[in-house]
Amino acid sequence: MTLAESPPSEATLIARAFTEARRTARAVTTYPGTVPDSLDAAYRIQDEAIALWPDRIAGWKLGRIGSPDAERFGAGRLAGPIFSRAIWPAGTETVRFGVIDRGFAAVEAEYILELGVTAPSRDDWTATSVIPLVANAFIGVEIAGSPFAGINSHGPAVTASDFGNNAGLILGGAITDWRERLPDLTCQMHIDDVLVGSGGARAIPNGPFDSLAFLLNTLHHRGRGLEAGQLISTGAATGVHSISAGSRAVADFGPDGQIACLAVKAEGIQP
Numbered sequence: 001m002t003l004a005e006s007p008p009s010e011a012t013l014i015a016r017a018f019t020e021a022r023r024t025a026r027a028v029t030t031y032p033g034t035v036p037d038s039l040d041a042a043y044r045i046q047d048e049a050i051a052l053w054p055d056r057i058a059g060w061k062l063g064r065i066g067s068p069d070a071e072r073f074g075a076g077r078l079a080g081p082i083f084s085r086a087i088w089p090a091g092t093e094t095v096r097f098g099v100i101d102r103g104f105a106a107v108e109a110e111y112i113l114e115l116g117v118t119a120p121s122r123d124d125w126t127a128t129s130v131i132p133l134v135a136n137a138f139i140g141v142e143i144a145g146s147p148f149a150g151i152n153s154h155g156p157a158v159t160a161s162d163f164g165n166n167a168g169l170i171l172g173g174a175i176t177d178w179r180e181r182l183p184d185l186t187c188q189m190h191i192d193d194v195l196v197g198s199g200g201a202r203a204i205p206n207g208p209f210d211s212l213a214f215l216l217n218t219l220h221h222r223g224r225g226l227e228a229g230q231l232i233s234t235g236a237a238t239g240v241h242s243i244s245a246g247s248r249a250v251a252d253f254g255p256d257g258q259i260a261c262l263a264v265k266a267e268g269i270q271p
């Protein structure tokens with residue numbers, strides 16, 4: 001470091017720790033810095049990590065923030081990026097995904113929205129005004145994951161700081177007649193043939209379109225936006241279900257299909 005250079009910020013150091021741990025598939029045993037005390041601070045760390053990660057953003061996930069944290073942090077949801085190389089198409093074969101040993105991993109049945117147009121930058125979106133932006137809806141499974149096993153145990157700002165606890169998205173088939181059907185759809189999640197959760201679109205606060213509206217308004221304040229073709233994983237429809245390497249999960253969306261996936265030990269990625 002030369003005299004003209006400034007030392008890296010703590011946000012940068014935390015982002016480096018998380019992204020290096022993800023690249024090498026190594027666990028982070030304690031939070032690598034001062035715990036962020038607001039979502040704004042968490043998103044600064046997240047933005048630093050996005051800049052470090054060797055991939056492009058292909059979508060975003062939403063996670064629910066319950067009471068009393070929703071009141072404390074001033075938001076009912078948090079957001080995190082989904083990267084292009086971590087989106088896997090579902091098919092007839094079981095999809096394999098990596099989990100970091102001694103980190104955190106979970107599966108979540110979700111409804112996925114695909115933008116048909118690039119969204120105008122503004123902060124007054126509502127669950128009704130976003131609908132014309134949507135081109136398609138799909139079934140999907142979000143792979144929640146972090147090298148930090150305590151990612152969900154220290155409040156939503158910690159969760160948001162590490163990519164919103166996202167490790168990928170399994171994209172299933174298109175939902176027919178989604179404009180009419182989506183609000184009433186139901187689904188289940190099984191792990192190792194045991195039913196671990198039931199729910200549907202109504203389990204997402206104010207529905208999937210409200211998730212999209214929240215995301216657009218939040219990204220506007222972060223100087224970001226949503227582009228045509230990007231995917232939005234709108235929130236856990238049956239809950240967040242922890243999973244370990246060797247376990248198989250099946251998300252059942254009834255007439256819209258099933259998605260089967262298998263957790264395996266993560267091996268790390270090339271930078």
